[in-house]
Structures are given as C-alpha cells and as structure tokens.
Amino acid sequence: MAAAAAHQIAWCTTITTGTVEIVIRNGWVILEGEVEWWYQKNAAEVAVRHLSGVCGVSNSIAIKSTAKIPAVGMDIEAAFARNALLDAKQIRIEIAGNKVMLHGTVPTLTQREEAERVAWAAQGVCSVDNHLAIKWSKTGD
Incomplete structure (x- = not known):
C-alpha cells in the first residue's frame, strides 16, 4: 500500500515532487509535508483516498506560502x-x-x-x- 500511495502522489502533476511524505499505519494513510496551495493539499488526499486497503486518510500537509x-x-x-x-x-x-x-x-x-x-x-x-x-x-x- 505504501508503494501504491507513493506512486499516486508521484504521478499527480499538481503536487511538486518531494513535498509530500507518506506514512501508513494500520490501513491509515498519513500525509505530511508542505505545499504552497490548498488545491495541492487536497490533490494529495484525493490521490490516495481510494487505493485498495486504505481505511482512511489523515491529511497533515501544511500550506506554506510566500504570498503577501x-x-x-x-x-x-x-x-x-x-x-x-x-x-x-x-x-x-x-x-x-x-x-x-x-x-x-x-x-x-x-x-x-x-x-x-x-x-x-x-x-x-x-x-x-x-x-x-x-x-x-x-x-x-
């Protein structure tokens, strides 16, 4: 499941490579890291939500931006x-x-x-x- 989740994140064109880390615990996917936009945080969750064996997703990705x-x-x-x-x-x-x-x-x-x-x-x-x-x-x- 960890490899499948990592591939889904890697294939997602809206997420910058290397910004999201994945941890799997008892069927739960825990997403961590930092992105610049809310849509990137949302895309990461959507990418892994429906993978086989996933019980749930905890999206702990932070949004960090340089916007004024x-x-x-x-x-x-x-x-x-x-x-x-x-x-x-x-x-x-x-x-x-x-x-x-x-x-x-x-x-x-x-x-x-x-x-x-x-x-x-x-x-x-x-x-x-x-x-x-x-x-x-x-x-x-």
Missing part, C-alpha cells in the same frame, strides 16, 4: 467580483495571518460553498472560516 497577506485579500475580492454565482457586495472578507474569515449573507447554500471554494483557491490561504449566513427570501419579497 494584503494581496491575498485583494485576490479573493477580485475573484468574488468575477464570479457570476456570487454577490460580492454581500460578503465581507477578514484576514488574520493566513486565515480567511467570510462574513455576510448569501441567498443559497451553493453560494456559501462557492465563496468558500473561491477563498481556498487564493495563494497563501491556510484556513477558511465560513461564517456566511444563508438568508433565503421568496422572489418579490
């Missing part, structure tokens, strides 16, 4: 503005270190999830706390 924090906030705001699914005026972004907190209201669960996905996609983001409330209203109210 003010730039992260501006990148997320610009991505919100470009996103047709989101009303960027209803979402407030708060940044503390590499942590992003989303506040405000959105009309649907889909928009809440999309806002979180967009925030995770910014370089340097290590965690996202989604505090967006869903405020549904009937058309015409």
Whole structure:
C-alpha cells in the first residue's frame, strides 16, 4: 500500500515532487509535508483516498506560502467580483495571518460553498472560516 500511495502522489502533476511524505499505519494513510496551495493539499488526499486497503486518510500537509497577506485579500475580492454565482457586495472578507474569515449573507447554500471554494483557491490561504449566513427570501419579497 505504501508503494501504491507513493506512486499516486508521484504521478499527480499538481503536487511538486518531494513535498509530500507518506506514512501508513494500520490501513491509515498519513500525509505530511508542505505545499504552497490548498488545491495541492487536497490533490494529495484525493490521490490516495481510494487505493485498495486504505481505511482512511489523515491529511497533515501544511500550506506554506510566500504570498503577501494584503494581496491575498485583494485576490479573493477580485475573484468574488468575477464570479457570476456570487454577490460580492454581500460578503465581507477578514484576514488574520493566513486565515480567511467570510462574513455576510448569501441567498443559497451553493453560494456559501462557492465563496468558500473561491477563498481556498487564493495563494497563501491556510484556513477558511465560513461564517456566511444563508438568508433565503421568496422572489418579490
């Protein structure tokens, strides 16, 4: 199982070679190391999750980035503005270190999830706390 997991990680084109270490314990795959983007951390987990014999995955990969924090906030705001699914005026972004907190209201669960996905996609983001409330209203109210 360890060899299969190592091959899956090596074959994953989104993960930089040598950034992820794999430990196998009683069927659990433990991923460790450092990557620059959340999608790389996620890709490592997806790559090994469905291997034969895997009981579960513990993803302890850290996100380490050289991105400047003010730039992260501006990148997320610009991505919100470009996103047709989101009303960027209803979402407030708060940044503390590499942590992003989303506040405000959105009309649907889909928009809440999309806002979180967009925030995770910014370089340097290590965690996202989604505090967006869903405020549904009937058309015409």
